[in-house]
Amino acid sequence: MNSLSNLFQAGDSRILPGPLLVFAIFCIPTALLVQTISNEKLSTGIKQILSIPLLTIVFMTPIVFSCGNGVFDLAVSIACFNLFLRLFELYWISPLLYGKPAYAPLSYLYTEFWAPLCKFPKSPKKKGDTDQKLKPKIYIKNKKWYHIVGNMVYHALIWDVFGSWWSTFTPKEFLAMPTERPIFFFGFLIFLGFIMNTMFNMIGYPMHLFHCLYYDHGSYSDEQWRPAMKNPLFFSSSLEEFWSDRWHQFLHTSCVAFGFRPARYITRQVFDKMNIKTTIPITMLIGVFAVFFMSGLMHEYIVYSSIGWSPYSRLFIGHQLFFFSMHGVAVIFERILSATISKTNCISPAIRESFFVKQVLQRVWGITFMYIILCYFTSGFAYTGLWHDSPFMFSRPYVFEFFRSIPYGKAICGSLL
Numbered sequence: 001m002n003s004l005s006n007l008f009q010a011g012d013s014r015i016l017p018g019p020l021l022v023f024a025i026f027c028i029p030t031a032l033l034v035q036t037i038s039n040e041k042l043s044t045g046i047k048q049i050l051s052i053p054l055l056t057i058v059f060m061t062p063i064v065f066s067c068g069n070g071v072f073d074l075a076v077s078i079a080c081f082n083l084f085l086r087l088f089e090l091y092w093i094s095p096l097l098y099g100k101p102a103y104a105p106l107s108y109l110y111t112e113f114w115a116p117l118c119k120f121p122k123s124p125k126k127k128g129d130t131d132q133k134l135k136p137k138i139y140i141k142n143k144k145w146y147h148i149v150g151n152m153v154y155h156a157l158i159w160d161v162f163g164s165w166w167s168t169f170t171p172k173e174f175l176a177m178p179t180e181r182p183i184f185f186f187g188f189l190i191f192l193g194f195i196m197n198t199m200f201n202m203i204g205y206p207m208h209l210f211h212c213l214y215y216d217h218g219s220y221s222d223e224q225w226r227p228a229m230k231n232p233l234f235f236s237s238s239l240e241e242f243w244s245d246r247w248h249q250f251l252h253t254s255c256v257a258f259g260f261r262p263a264r265y266i267t268r269q270v271f272d273k274m275n276i277k278t279t280i281p282i283t284m285l286i287g288v289f290a291v292f293f294m295s296g297l298m299h300e301y302i303v304y305s306s307i308g309w310s311p312y313s314r315l316f317i318g319h320q321l322f323f324f325s326m327h328g329v330a331v332i333f334e335r336i337l338s339a340t341i342s343k344t345n346c347i348s349p350a351i352r353e354s355f356f357v358k359q360v361l362q363r364v365w366g367i368t369f370m371y372i373i374l375c376y377f378t379s380g381f382a383y384t385g386l387w388h389d390s391p392f393m394f395s396r397p398y399v400f401e402f403f404r405s406i407p408y409g410k411a412i413c414g415s416l417l
Contacts, residue, residue: 007064011308014066022072026061026080029054033087037104044095044102051091051102059084062305070306070386075203077302078250085254085294086112089262097262114211116249117204119224139221145212148220151227152205155198160392162195164399167388169414174382178375184412189371192378193233200248204228237362239369240331243292251298255291263290285332292328296321303380316380323376330369 006013017025033054036047062077094100111120121136177185204227212220232246264287270276271283299320304312341347351357403409403417410417 007060009309010063010305011311013308014064014305016066016068019067019069019072022061022065022067022076025065026058026076026083029057030083030087033058033091034106034109037087037090037102038106038109040103047102048091048095051087055084055088055091058087062302069391070384070389071391072389073306074302074386077305078298081298081301082251082254085258085298089254089257093258093262097265112253115253117208117225117228118211119226139224141216141219141221143220143222145209145218145220147222148205148209148212152202152209155201155205156392158198159195159202159390160395161399162191162198163387163390164393164396165403165413166191166195167390167393167396168400168403168417169387170416171382171385173414174385175379178378185374186371189367189374190233192374193231197229197231197233200229200250201227203250204248233367233370236366237358238334239327239366240334242366243327243331251295255294259290259294260287263287280336285335288332288335289325289328292324292331293321296324299324299377299380303383306386307380307383311383312380316383319376319379323373326373 033051036042036050036054039047042050058080061080062073067073067076090104091102095102114120119139121138177188208220208225212218228248228250230246232242236242236246264283267283267286271278297320300317303316303320307316341352400417403413
């Protein structure tokens with residue numbers, strides 16, 4: 001019993017087999033799950049039986065094993081949770097809830113995997129003619145692989161320099177920042193939006209480079225491919241734009257399949273049975289909230305696996321769920337407010353579309369809301385000090401020397417300077 005309990009302790013109790021073995025531990029069962037779900041001969045029941053141990057391994061990998069590096073562990077946790085959600089939906093939720101067979105062709109899985117970064121041509125149909133299809137859009141390949149390398153170098157330099165500055169802070173200083181240095185913590189919100197944009201683009205661009213070289217023979221269309229992150233904090237005029245368009249979409253298909261669709265489907269079924277009719281798209285809004293709820297669960301899973309059950313249960317349990325659920329409520333509030341104003345016309349379109357409202361008022365609302373609850377997001381991640389495990393800190397000695405040489409340099413750095 002004790003050994004089973006220790007298995008779920010996570011954190012420092014995890015086994016350290018090295019990054020390559022950790023990646024192999026979840027990649028091999030994932031490959032088997034993909035091959036099984038795309039098999040047309042096996043029945044749904046057989047597939048479900050075969051999926052149980054494989055899904056368990058994928059889910060448990062970040063809890064039982066560690067790469068010995070906080071950044072790599074973070075990547076493994078995100079990958080495992082995302083893969084578990086998507087594959088669990090295909091094997092179990094889709095057959096049980098919708099009555100569909102547990103099957104997905106490899107072409108469908110390929111499209112879903114690359115959808116966060118790439119737009120795939122669709123065949124639109126003419127209105128009133130369901131048989132005649134128009135030709136899908138053809139994307140002109142106007143860029144080469146070295147353009148991707150240039151973007152990678154740019155973001156690597158940003159991560160290196162600003163990550164070196166970040167490394168001057170201890171976890172204790174970071175945890176105390178919201179209460180002891182609230183104005184500085186607001187500045188840190190700006191920094192976090194900047195550095196996270198770079199970090200996720202450093203995941204997206206290598207993936208894009210692989211696809212460009214392996215599938216597209218070295219060229220691509222910049223109209224078809226998007227960056228993983230599109231500067232969400234600085235260019236979003238609403239929380240909905242922040243999360244639905246400019247934030248990375250790596251978890252989009254999983255959260256939609258595991259959260260949005262089931263929640264919306266179940267709500268519709270309940271409303272139909274109770275004969276409830278409403279002009280408000282409640283089922284849609286519940287589905288939206290379910291996506292944020294699932295994102296909160298994923299971040300709870302990441303924090304738990306990285307710091308271990310004991311500190312997680314005592315200090316941080318529920319923080320991530322609260323942060324993302326509140327963002328779900330805020331996005332729903334934005335939708336309802338926008339629909340109400342448009343319907344009642346209580347504010348003229350000229351004012352609604354004015355620079356002050358779109359570019360000032362809405363941005364102030366979004367950034368203020370984020371700042372108020374940001375500490376719930378940063379607390380669990382700050383505990384481990386994972387920023388000290390960054391693979392890019394070659395400029396650290398020079399960055400340290402720079403801040404030591406300028407007036408007030410120590411005031412804007414941590415105690416490790």
